[in-house]
Amino acid sequence: EPEVTQTPSHQVTQMGQEVILRCVPISNHLYFYWYRQILGQKVEFLVSFYNNEISEKSEIFDDQFSVERPDGSNFTLKIRSTKLEDSAMYFCASRAGTSTDTQYFGPGTRLTVL
Amino acid sequence: AQSVSQHNHHVILSEAASLELGCNYSYGGTVNLFWYVQYPGQHLQLLLKYFSGDPLVKGIKGFEAEFIKSKFSFNLRKPSVQWSDTAEYFCAVTLNSGYSTLTFGKGTMLLVSP
Numbered sequence: 001e002p003e004v005t006q007t008p009s010h011q012v013t014q015m016g017q018e019v020i021l022r023c024v025p026i027s028n029h030l031y032f033y034w035y036r037q038i039l040g041q042k043v044e045f046l047v048s049f050y051n052n053e054i055s056e057k058s059e060i061f062d063d064q065f066s067v068e069r070p071d072g073s074n075f076t077l078k079i080r081s082t083k084l085e086d087s088a089m090y091f092c093a094s095r096a097g098t099s100t101d102t103q104y105f106g107p108g109t110r111l112t113v114l
Numbered sequence: 115a116q117s118v119s120q121h122n123h124h125v126i127l128s129e130a131a132s133l134e135l136g137c138n139y140s141y142g143g144t145v146n147l148f149w150y151v152q153y154p155g156q157h158l159q160l161l162l163k164y165f166s167g168d169p170l171v172k173g174i175k176g177f178e179a180e181f182i183k184s185k186f187s188f189n190l191r192k193p194s195v196q197w198s199d200t201a202e203y204f205c206a207v208t209l210n211s212g213y214s215t216l217t218f219g220k221g222t223m224l225l226v227s228p
Contacts, residue, residue: 004157031213031214033215033216035216035218041220042218042219042220042221043158043204043206043216043218043221044218045215045216045217048213048214048215050213055213056213056215091157091158093216095214099146099208099210099214100146100165101214102160102163103160103214103216104160105150105157105158105159106157107156107157108157
């Protein structure tokens, strides 16, 4: 069965450094998402992406964040200058096309900012 | 904005006990409802979903959920749990419009003792 994959599984970085989290969505899917879960808190929506542009974003997704689909298969989340509070589990998800389609999640990247 | 609340953060049951996990949402319009499960060390997987039709929805692994519109609830049930059901369970909603962004509850950690 096709799966969403994410790399790396764990990323440790120093405060102020840039990080790029990578996702490979399921190949025929059209909608892509990033969510995050700070330890002990809810899974929160960050951004959705469709037709090569951001379709929705939350207030968490400020100017420090950006997303890209550089080559038709990867979907990346970049944090320009990490803060301690960016430490969280970041999940990528993808969905095929209609509004009733399921979102399929990747295994997540645990980001630790020191 | 819509929100989701899950009543129990931790539930401990013995094998063969019946399970009911509460989920309520707040939103006046039409929503789509989901239960996701995260087994230890694995990614979020869809258990079941409700979009329309029969409010009693059957999912994988013997789980079911009932949508009660008047109570804004979508409780998850299983008549007899197994040790392998030990996992974290997340209720989520999307609006029936937009880009199907998921709004999650905080999750319920279920521990089933053999």
